[in-house]
Amino acid sequence: MTVLAERHAVHEHAEHHEGPTGLLKWMTSTDHKVIGMNYMYTSLVMFFLAGLMALAIRLQLTSGTGGVLGLSNQQFDELFTMHGSLMLYLFAGPFAFGGLANFIVPLQVGAPDMAFPRLNALSYWLYLSGSITMVLGFLSAGGAAAFGWVGYAPLSEATFSPGAGPDLWILAIALTGFSAIFTAVNLVTTIFYLRSPGLTMFRLPLFTWAMLVTAILILIAFPILTAAMVMLFSDRHFQTHIYTVVGGGVPVLYQNLFWFFGHPEVYILALPYFGIVSEIIPVFSRKPMFGYKGMVFATMAIAALSTGVWAHHMFTTGTVLLPFFSLLSLLIAVPTGIKFFNWIGTMWRGQISFKVPMLFCVGFLFAFLMGGLTGVMLASPPIDFATHDTYFVVAHFHQVLVGTAVFAGFAGFYYWYPKFTGRMLREGLGQWHFWLMFVGFWVTFMPQYKLGLEGMPRRVATYVPGLDWQNLNIVSTVGAFVIAISFVFLLVNVWVSWRKPVPAGDNPWDGHTLEWFASSPPSHHNFERLPSVRSERPVWDFHHPDDLVITHSTNGNGKHRHPVTVGSGSDGGHE
């Protein structure tokens, strides 16, 4: 049987009895669980704000002349800029690496907290500051930034985009960028140094692996973004000429810098959500992840390749080496495909129960399958020439981003909600959320592919009525509202779980990884006891000692493990 041992963290003094209370307790907390919940609340607020902006955009586009809203060009430009900026800078990333990773990674490695708890808290305060800064743009005299979430120079220079809104946008990115960098440092250190005995690197849960690789990507990408933004701010205010032709600058440099961040950024957004899917599918199929090592290497390959493809966003500039970027972009399909086949292999011959987390994972699989394939199309420069900056690209990236950050993100939300709160969410309401979201998703984005192929550009507030684009736009708008309605079910579900709680217990899903050994929610410093770790599924092994992973050294029914040492008492006293 397993040996359970106590681990201790140094307590300053009896903080349970004497520490701060109320608001001060929240402001001074360095507990990764509290910080993780803070990130999740804030990022979900940003998600809903940006979602409302999306609805406004869709209402505007119901006709070529401004639809039912009749927004001015300036208002529309601010809306799509802030919709993208909030979703990408303030929701998708922070929800994953600030929220979920903060809460879950220390639990999954058996640690009492993150390696640098105060740095962790600082990261949250910087993120909150950055979020406020960005949204403050709407209150400035000239309005919020209105040049797209990418902020290309020269358009984002002071001559073309004067005012405080763009400056606040730049500074918000700097603040949240440092927040992300500090979180990445914390994650890497925690994963390298605070693992349980026996929890070797190749026994890490796949979500933790994903977060490790994501953290490295953050360290690679975010400093470049910060540099690009500092230079832009300098051009705007300190009379430098880095991105302007007048004065000897190079506008294209902005794009190179931005996309060297920007492409790893979308994988910083995607990999954690792949990790979530890799947690949920094995649990709900009651099988180990098929091809675990392949998944680890595929994750690394995706991250590595993603850092070398930045200029595929610049194919139409005429200034980049097309075959290099095209080849590497096409190659990313290979490790992504490996992941897909491994997920399928996990479900294969399993006993799949379609609880809400698993439903959302299946939704993700379909969304990302098509989104990924259209990405392969876009990796080809001639096809990109025909579709760049059209709704084809908009449809592609929404499929992949909504597929990951929303479908897989909410899969993670439903999956770990019992662990966060100790309560279960209602299955029925969750099913409504999923099906409405799924239907709404396809209705919203499929017409956009066709619109793009017909030639409708992106970032347009109006379009020519005679081209027959209106019907497709209306269908897309209807879909967007179906998605919006689906979230009502989520909010009701959360509210009901508070008013009429159903206790979750430690392990409602028969989960595999260490967080399911802690209480729900986990106690202070997480673990009173820990099970022995002999595979990537310590909690499954603890509860199902007769159903271990079949390795080539067993006799095929998983009942006998390959002896790793002889007589060292490594498995503790067998009772």
Next chain:
Amino acid sequence: MRIEALFLIGIAIFFGIVGAVYWFWSYEQGGTVMLAGTTLLGLLPGSYYLWWSRRMKPRPEDRTDASIEEGHGVIGSFPNSSIWPFVLGMGLFLVVLSLVFGLWLLAPGAALVVSALIGVTVESRRGGTI
């Protein structure tokens, strides 16, 4: 520590190769510099880890046969609650906002930052909270 070291060295090797291929194929400076930086990002910590991993015994979390009891005892210092991250965060917030709303914000911002840096250092030394 060996796998962690190889992970980082692997980054260095991959980007070293990609960077070299990219340079000789395109002669584009910006991307090459960024790829070179990424190579260093793997090389510096990776070589340090590799050097150490050859000189240390495997830690309990590096061994597949380790027992939980081997990790018994004090793991580390995890400061429990501290006001200084909040103070530092708000100070940096004000410093950053001063670039838009006026340099007068620099004074309170810098004051908060400095007090936080002092506070967190003192806190680390004496192990107290707030």
Next chain:
Amino acid sequence: MNAPTTGSTGAAALKRYPRRLALAAAVALPFVLGGCQLPTFWGYRGSTAQAHDEFRLWSGTFIAAIVVGVITGFLIIWSIVRYRRRSDDVPRQFQYHFGLEVAYTVIPVIIVLILFGFTVVTENAVDDVAPHPAVSVDVNAFQWGWQFTYAGKGVSIEGETLNDPDPVGLNGAACAPADHCLGPGLVVPAGKTVRIYLRSKDTIHGFYVPQFNFSRYAQPGVLNKFDLTVQHSGIYRAQCTQFCGLYHSEMFFHVVALPPSQFQAWLSTEQSATTAAARSSSVSGQAATGATAATGHISTSTRKAAA
């Protein structure tokens, strides 16, 4: 497929495996016919030689994507249907199959390399610039209009959609309000190679003609050059695709492809125009239908004699 056991090989095979053969034929036929008869998969076949090249690549890639998507999608659907939880039994806890994993690593690499090969060939064709184009046009993009200067001919057309003294609508008809108009017209000879030199005066703009399956950025400090060989006469709407500020949505232009003789006539007319106030001129243009002569209206805006 197994070899048929009775009768002559072809006929028996056709009888035994009608579905499989039909499927194979459906997939192979487009390649056999050289792509001329492919469905468009919602793209444009295109009106330039370069567009036709892109269309072939688009179709082939689309078919490959469908094949991969259907196979993978089928596997997902099969899994979720066939392996629904039926009991509390714990399924067999297998985790590896080395051969399978190698297969679905190697095969995608091969597919990707094939796609890459076709991409490079098409890419080179699309970006190829002829040594002696028939006409060269300097295209200058600016906030929020276009300027077309015919190098060496002393002709320059400039206009903005919302400020176009000679607006032209979608079917060559008059247009109102202004944002239904096509913007300034880039007149080119059909069937000949036209060289475009693309620049920007201020921010980044996108030169995008949907029916040419082509776009390219106009950027300050960068000169982009490319060839267009429009094969069918007609009017092709176009607009800016790279977000460039407040009136980005209205930064239209259009390409008018005329038979070469008519293009020469138009050019002469433009050249002999005085530099006084803009005057409109109408020249008959041909739409790409055989017998009937459709009259197109070619707009000219503020006329400038190039220095």
